Amino acid sequence: MAEKNALLTLPTGETITLPIYQGSTGPDVIDVSGLLKAGYFTYDPGFMSTAATESKITYIDGDQGILLHRGYSIEDLAEKSDYLETCYLLWYGQLPSKSEKEIFVQAITRHTMLHESLAHFFDGFHHNAHPMAMMCGAVGALSAFYHDVMDMRSEREREIAAHRLIAKLPTLAAMCFKHSIGQPFMYPRNDLSYSANFLYMMFGTPCEEYVVSPAVERAMDRIFLLHADHEQNASTSTVRLAGSTGANPFACVSAGIAALWGPAHGGANEAVLIMLEEIGSIENIPEFIEKAKDPNDPFKLMGFGHRVYKNFDPRAKVMKKSCDEVLAELNVTDPRLRIAMELERIALSDAYFIERRLFPNVDFYSGIILSAIRIPTSMFTVIFAVSRTVGWISHWQEMVSSPYKIGRPRQLYTGETERPYPD
Numbered sequence: 001m002a003e004k005n006a007l008l009t010l011p012t013g014e015t016i017t018l019p020i021y022q023g024s025t026g027p028d029v030i031d032v033s034g035l036l037k038a039g040y041f042t043y044d045p046g047f048m049s050t051a052a053t054e055s056k057i058t059y060i061d062g063d064q065g066i067l068l069h070r071g072y073s074i075e076d077l078a079e080k081s082d083y084l085e086t087c088y089l090l091w092y093g094q095l096p097s098k099s100e101k102e103i104f105v106q107a108i109t110r111h112t113m114l115h116e117s118l119a120h121f122f123d124g125f126h127h128n129a130h131p132m133a134m135m136c137g138a139v140g141a142l143s144a145f146y147h148d149v150m151d152m153r154s155e156r157e158r159e160i161a162a163h164r165l166i167a168k169l170p171t172l173a174a175m176c177f178k179h180s181i182g183q184p185f186m187y188p189r190n191d192l193s194y195s196a197n198f199l200y201m202m203f204g205t206p207c208e209e210y211v212v213s214p215a216v217e218r219a220m221d222r223i224f225l226l227h228a229d230h231e232q233n234a235s236t237s238t239v240r241l242a243g244s245t246g247a248n249p250f251a252c253v254s255a256g257i258a259a260l261w262g263p264a265h266g267g268a269n270e271a272v273l274i275m276l277e278e279i280g281s282i283e284n285i286p287e288f289i290e291k292a293k294d295p296n297d298p299f300k301l302m303g304f305g306h307r308v309y310k311n312f313d314p315r316a317k318v319m320k321k322s323c324d325e326v327l328a329e330l331n332v333t334d335p336r337l338r339i340a341m342e343l344e345r346i347a348l349s350d351a352y353f354i355e356r357r358l359f360p361n362v363d364f365y366s367g368i369i370l371s372a373i374r375i376p377t378s379m380f381t382v383i384f385a386v387s388r389t390v391g392w393i394s395h396w397q398e399m400v401s402s403p404y405k406i407g408r409p410r411q412l413y414t415g416e417t418e419r420p421y422p423d
């Protein structure tokens, strides 16, 4: 119940009372749903000031650079937890006990295999198809395998759908890569951890034994964990909107993957590496900074800026630390890292970036780690999609397990009014 109200005076002089809700933390929220009765819509392009839902999963304080999943900070999770435990936390709301974790890990591990027919879908893709295009198609196709048997009203069936998605996305992602290089698909290995199995399916071949390096396995797990959820971002909102129609959850996740693909969202990790390569050397940085500042040039500094964070993205801080550790542990020197660090230094001392509070985001450093562990650039966003699946499906579950309405925004119409068709 609202403890406070806002009063809105309309041009007619009539006053409308709008309830104000308080979350457990964060800004108060004005409930504008009653405005329709008075004949008004609200207008907020890009949802800059709109809370589309109530949620208990993830909290972001963009000014302070805070990210909490179910109350736990991303820094603590990155240091003390692992990806599958974070998945458990996001879905069930609590950290698991030791035995709950074992049962969960086993459930995920036993769902990693795909229906054999799914492999044939890949024959329809040209070898140079972008892996994100294949991923959208292949995940959408999963819905064909589990549609009739899925009763969304059943909590248990929703849980099984989540387990399937978390388990099968790495298998599909690795298949996208194998298809692009013409190597045989590798079946999942259930004796390996989630991350080690993914690396095995990516880089193993039937010809020789592939041993996963523990350093690479840890780095992979951390990348999955850091991308696991991020509140009501564009792809999560897409999954929720698609899900609000009652659509199959596998199809909803496929819609989320499509939304993630764009360079303003998950596609930024691929775009950052392409940009660093284009910059080429430290001397060229000022030219690119000028381009980014030019209002007539569409170029933006990829990996910089965020709709919510107006301070350092806390994930970027952990990612940078991880990046240093991984490069040291693998004894890799990447010239692009030097360019990235110098770019960051120059941008952070430039008035344009300071005034607009543009800081490096999670995607700025993730590509350098992924490159160090030999993941090709075109697979970066696919890996983001694998990681974010748990966030998408947890938000979908939160929505469909309580009463909800179909998502249906309205508009400010500025087109032609009715006019006669010419004779």
Ligand code: CMC
Residues within 6 Å of the ligand: 046, 233, 263, 264, 265, 266, 267, 268, 292, 293, 299, 300, 301, 302, 303, 304, 305, 306, 307, 308, 356, 358, 361, 362, 363
């Ligand atoms: N380079 C140069 N200028 C920028 C950048 C940038 N990366 N980002 C924002 N600006 C400018 C923008 O031009 C605008 O300037 P002005 O006020 O003079 O018109 C001002 O900063 C505010 O930006 P905005 O575009 O209104 O902010 P937004 O909240 O709508 O967009 C964003 C946020 C992330 C889409 C944008 O910052 C961007 O395109 N960044 C580059 C792409 C990127 O790294 N995306 C990954 C986001 S984090 C991972 C994820 O969520 O998927």
